Amino acid sequence: xxxxxxxxxxxxxxxxxxxxxxxxxxxxxxxxxxxxxxxxxxxxxxxxxxxxxxxxxxxxxxxxxxxxxxxxxxxxxxxxxxxxxxxxxxxxxxxxxxxxxxxxxxxxxxxxxxxxxxxxxxxxxxxxxxxxxxxxxxxxxxxxxxxxxxxxxxxxxxxxxxxxxxxxx
Amino acid sequence: xxxxxxxxxxxxxxxxxxxxxxxxxxxxxxxxxxxxxxxxxxxxxxxxxxxxxxxxxxxxxxxxxxxxxxxxxxxxxxxxxxxxxxxxxxxxxxxxxxxx
Numbered sequence: 542x543x544x545x546x547x548x549x550x551x552x553x554x555x556x557x558x559x560x561x562x563x564x565x566x567x568x569x570x571x572x573x574x575x576x577x578x579x580x581x582x583x584x585x586x587x588x589x590x591x592x593x594x595x596x597x598x599x600x601x602x603x604x605x606x607x608x609x610x611x612x613x614x615x616x617x618x619x620x621x622x623x624x625x626x627x628x629x630x631x632x633x634x635x636x637x638x639x640x641x642x643x644x645x646x647x648x649x650x651x652x653x654x655x656x657x658x659x660x661x662x663x664x665x666x667x668x669x670x671x672x673x674x675x676x677x678x679x680x681x682x683x684x685x686x687x688x689x690x691x692x693x694x695x696x697x698x699x700x701x702x703x704x705x706x707x708x709x710x
Numbered sequence: 711x712x713x714x715x716x717x718x719x720x721x722x723x724x725x726x727x728x729x730x731x732x733x734x735x736x737x738x739x740x741x742x743x744x745x746x747x748x749x750x751x752x753x754x755x756x757x758x759x760x761x762x763x764x765x766x767x768x769x770x771x772x773x774x775x776x777x778x779x780x781x782x783x784x785x786x787x788x789x790x791x792x793x794x795x796x797x798x799x800x801x802x803x804x805x806x807x808x809x810x
Contacts (some may be wrong), residue, residue: 544711544712545712548712548716552716552720552723555720555724556720556723556724556727559724559727559728559747560727562727562731562740562743562744562747563727563728563730563731563734563735563740563743563744563747568737568739568740571739571740571743572743575743575746575747578747578750579746579750582724582750582753582754585717585720585754585757586753586757588712589717589757589758589760589761590761591757591760591761591769591772593769594753594757594769594772594773597773597776598776601776601780602746602776602779605780606746606779606780606783609783609784609787610739610742610743610783610787613739613787613790613791614739616791616794617739617790617791617794617800625736625801626736627735627736627737628734628735628736629733629734629735629736629802629803631733631734632733632734635729635730635733635734636730636734638729638733639726639729639730639733640726642726642729643722643723643726646722646726647719647722650715650718650719650722656713656715657714657715657718659714659762662762662763662764663763663764663765665764666764671766671769674766675766675769675770675773678766678767678769678770679770679773682767682770683770686774690774690777690778693777693778693781694777694780694781696781697780697781697782697784697785698784700784700785700788701784701785701787701788702788703788704785704788704789704791704792705788705791705792707795
């Protein structure tokens, strides 16, 4: 019961702050509401017993990516953007398309009241120490993907530096 | 325990809000923020199935999604800075160099 109340509270805060992200005129306000959304998504990870992902979410998303976002928002000129129209001309079509998408996915998930028809849960107990289990999986079963992800981050770093440089020689 | 369906409905809602943001906003920065919302919706879904099947594989994939989000934010924000330096705008409607 407590779990359900926590889940509903976190979901409502997540969805409301996500709507505020896409409707605020000032990009700084959007960024701050996005931080709220990321915090509550982290809370949902905690509710799903993914403690390591909760820590990663807070440190990497809120601490890293959002600081980067706020820096760039303050580097580019926000005064001009404040005076312009917020939404593109096609906003009504876009909204209708998204609501249609939501309705189709919701109908597919509802599935005449049967839900997802997931296969039965395995009888094995979940690993108690989440961080240890994730670390073992990362460095044993998923060693090659981890290396590929590190190469991707290197490429992204070099690309960002080259793109933001003032002039190429 | 909360059923996996609830998490998936929440993920669908967050995904739809992100899609609305990408399609309707004109500010490129807020379009990038909407993409972060979409990636978070994916993470909620991965985590729901990871919890349901008592496996950490979904959490490992969520870590890769977060890595991708970081790479995408770095490259995207570098692009926005380069764009702002050349065209003095962050409005997606005015970025039409390739249109003819």
